[in-house]
Amino acid sequence: AMEILEEAKAAGLAQTGDNVREGISYMCNCCGCCCGMMRGIKQYDIYDGIVPSNWMATVDHSLCRGCTKCAKACPADAIEVVPTEGKGLRKNWAVVDEDRCLGCGVCGDVCRWDAHGMEPRREQSYIPADTMERVALMAIERGKLGDLLYDNVGSRLGQIAAKSLSVIERMPPWKAAMAATRLRSVFLSTLSDQLRARSGPVA
Template sequence: MSETDPYEKLRRKLNLFTLRVPKTKTFHKLLELLYTPEEAEIISTFGMPYIDYMRVPWFIKKSKTEKSEEEISEMFENLVKRGVLFKRIDKKGRPSYALAPYIPGIFEFYFMSKAEPPEKMKEVAHVLEDYFFDTFAPETFNSSKYPFFRVLPAQKAVEKVIELGEEVPTEFQVLPFEIVSQYISSARRIAVGICPCRDHAELIDGKSRCDKPRDVCMVFEAIADYWVEKGIARYVDHEEAMEVLRRAEDAGLVHSTTNNQLFGLEIPGMICNCCPCCCFILQGILKVNRPRGIAQSNFDPVIDRELCKICKECIDVCPMGAIFHHPPHKDDLSDNLIYVTLDKCIGCGLCASNCPHNAITMKKIRSQIPEETAAGSSLRYLKEHIH
């Protein structure tokens, strides 16, 4: 992997993104599967993923390629079709292009695009997974004190908190960035597509890994436009978007997003609805045994002992294995209780939203406020790197 190797040149550009891609033979192999040497050489002209957009005429000037505009446009459109280059359209209808990072980007776009033969996609799936668990997850979820991703508590659980209407100090009031419906109402364009994590898991296993719904991957604004143009998602209105999120909560899926307040107006704007068996965010923090690798919500579950019927629904739905049953030892069964291991809890609220006896409520006990913008979040993630 010399300095002139086109794949190493491309990796260095992908490494400019906040979530770094360490240099390994596995990642080199992944790039070889995704790009031809010529493609890798040419697109390494781009700068930071999601930031350095270029229209074809400017790209040709900067890259000093001898290829024509028609040839470069054809190459870029082919890469977009395969899900390994990002595209957006300006107000005048002119396309511009940028690199997509490894995650969130190439992983999602590639498996949702389904543009290559199944056997090729299966090979990519295995190599990508090897790199994720051996290198990317330890790097991403262990390397900064400020997590890149954040949990959004279940809407039904937060609604319960608001309905209770208890007086609390100002710093513990529920804020807009903690309410998933606020994100939906502020978005101008919303699209829903098939979860790439569950599709990827099926390629790995040869069968579905779980029965969770797949049409719950939600993106906003520029990424929504990109997905819809590619035919891998459809636009939805605010009402249907909320229905998708309610369906995800009922199925025991965790809402997760990037760790900043402004939502949808910036890239990447998304809400993932994650399961621990397929989805890379939850799988990542479980793999490295670091629940705080994702920013927990400001809420903890509180169990009403009088209402709790020990049905264990909360144990089944908890994605982190943070809830357990303490079997009784006393004659009066007073120690027959459900407990929450708060060190493992990420504050997703699924236990509260899925409790059939309304015995669990989410209580806001922290007042951690994320950075306002995606740019601020990225800078802080890098500033608080521990290595």
């Protein structure tokens, strides 16, 4: 297994896995051209398709030569080579987009000038406990919590509702408030629909 990982690293692939802490179903070594989730980041700005590591790429501009090798290797298009505007000895240098960076370390592997490093991410990534929690979290982030709660019936409904509320409780206050507002709106909307259905058409 370690040999496979070393081969993947040598090929410039980014290691990703199922975005959960328990019951991991897969581990993958991905490139930016074939992986559907990587393409989602690159083409459609869907950043939550892959949970980033708790590390982020950095660039030492005193060492960077602006060669573009890291930008070409980055599977998430998180690196751009831009003009230094007279701030350095070189004409261009690499900059990292923090929102796109996965913390995979591919840029450091390809940099021959040792200009790339890794540092702890300022905001640590939250990794869902299991698949159910991941689904609930994605629904909340995309404003689809109501669809998740009310489009599922049977015994799974209670599980999903409980997991959704558990995720909300662990969110930052502003995000929890936003999710709770959506949840209240769903309840009110559903109640109104039921009342209208019972009362029949208005004359």
